[in-house]
Amino acid sequence: MEWIERLNSAINYIEEHLEDEINYEQLAKIACCSTYHFQRMFSYMANVPLAEYIRRRRMTIAAVDLQNSNEKVIDIAFKYGYNSPTAFNRAFKNIHGITPSEAKTKGTLIKAFPPISFKITIKGDVEMNYKIEKKDSFRIIGVSQPLYKEIEKNFKIVPQMWQKVATNGTVEKLVSMMNTELKGILGVSACNEEDEWRYYIGVASDKPIDEGFEEYIVPELTWAIFYGEGSMPHSIQELEKRIVTEWLPTSGYEYANGPDIELYLSPDPQNAKFEVWIPVVKKPNN
Secondary structure (H helix, E strand, C coil): CHHHHHHHHHHHHHHHCCCCCCCHHHHHHHHCCCHHHHHHHHHHHHCCCHHHHHHHHHHHHHHHHHHHCCCCHHHHHHHCCCCCHHHHHHHHHHHHCCCHHHHCCCCCCCCCCCCCCCCCCCCCCCCCEEEEEEECCEEEEEEEEECCCCHHHHCCHHHHHHHHHHHCCHHHHHHHHCCCCCCCEEEEEECCCCCCCEEEEEEECCCCCCCCCEEEEECCEEEEEEEEEECCCHHHHHHHHHHHHHHHHHCCEEECCCCEEEEECCCCCCCEEEEEEEEEEECCCC
16 A cells, blocks of 8 residues: 555646646656656546646646635736746647637636546456566667657657658668567667657677667666557557456555566567566565
């Protein structure tokens, strides 16, 4: 339950700072994980990206302010972090379907998005195949691209990367460079707090780096490794959601500070075989 309590403490932090700049690093600190992992956990458990949840909560409270105070629209916009009235109008209308000025009219219908709270729901209706394994550090060779710190902005970047490497011959080159026990194409989200976030597509290899490629060293870590198969990308996304919402809360483990890895074992997107690796550490007193 401690893990769920930490997530709810992070929600309380958001509620207390809706009129301030919300510090994602502080949220992650409260939840005892990295900023990247907190955003992933939140989006899977809440079914909404963190930034969108914060936006909905701010626009909910802003609508109440508009209907119950004499504050000007521009003052309420500044109150909730919008330096531009145009940006506030756009955000408000996207949530409520009306402009802030229209919302000031008594009797006008507005929407409410209450604060969420997390709880454990035991499911277990479908088995999950996994193993806990400690692995030495290893080197990958491939291509990478920087990621945004708000992970929902990356939902277009990563699929575009995969589309590009699948059509320009990069995958074939990478496959020819595999020469370790770890076989398959890797998608690695390297998102340590102190570094620039990057997403790598590569293979495990100790060969010299060809022009156009780069290397990344995956650190020595303990991994929870889950096996899955099915059509892409739905099957791997569903597995990742189940890991966070069903397995992690009751596993006795929590996220360690390390990259997430997707290992693709077969190239057929309609009948893919894959593994999802998440870095883990035993919870204290477990």
